[in-house]
Amino acid sequence: MSLHVSMPAVSRVVCTNANTEYSVALPKNAAEIRVQARAADVRIAFDHTGEVADAAVGIFWTVKAAQPPHIFGSWATPPRTLYVASTTGGAVLEVLVRS
Numbered sequence: 001m002s003l004h005v006s007m008p009a010v011s012r013v014v015c016t017n018a019n020t021e022y023s024v025a026l027p028k029n030a031a032e033i034r035v036q037a038r039a040a041d042v043r044i045a046f047d048h049t050g051e052v053a054d055a056a057v058g059i060f061w062t063v064k065a066a067q068p069p070h071i072f073g074s075w076a077t078p079p080r081t082l083y084v085a086s087t088t089g090g091a092v093l094e095v096l097v098r099s
Contacts, residue, residue, distance in 0.1 A: 006099045013093045015042065015086040021053040024082040027099055032073035033082070034096040037063045040088035046072075046079035053085050060085075063093065 013022050026033065035044060043060040045051040051058040060083075063070055084093050 008096050008098045011095045011097075013042075013082075013084045013095065015084060015091040015093070016089060018087055018089040019053055019055070019085060021049065022084045023049070024084065024095060026078065026080055026082055026097060028078065028080065029099045030075075030078040030097050032071060032098040033079075034069040034071050034098075035063050035082075036067070036069040036094045037065045037086075038092040038094065040065050040086050040091035042084055042086045042091050042093045044093070045083045047081055049081075049083055052083045055085075055087060065091075069094075069096070 013024055015022055042063045043052040043055060044063055045060045052060045
C-alpha cells in the first residue's frame with residue numbers, strides 16, 4: 001500500500017511596520033493552516049484585504065503571542081490569501097500549511 005503524504009509548507013511573516021497589512025499566498029489545496037505568534041499579538045484575516053491594518057474597524061482573528069498554534073481547516077473552499085498585521089513593529093507570525 002502506498003500513501004501520498006505531502007510535506008507541510010512552513011513560512012513566517014514579519015510585520016516590519018506596525019498596523020501595516022502583509023499577505024501570504026496560500027496553496028489552492030490547503031487542508032489545514034496553523035498559525036502561531038512569537039513575541040507580539042498578530043491580527044489575521046483570510047481572503048479579505050484591508051481588514052487587519054486598522055484594529056479599530058477591521059474584522060479579524062487575534063493570534064495571541066506565545067500561545068499554542070491556532071488551527072484552521074475543513075473548508076468547502078480553502079482561502080487563497082492570509083492577511084497579517086500587528087500593533088507591534090517586528091512581530092512575527094509562523095505559518096504552517098498542510099495540503
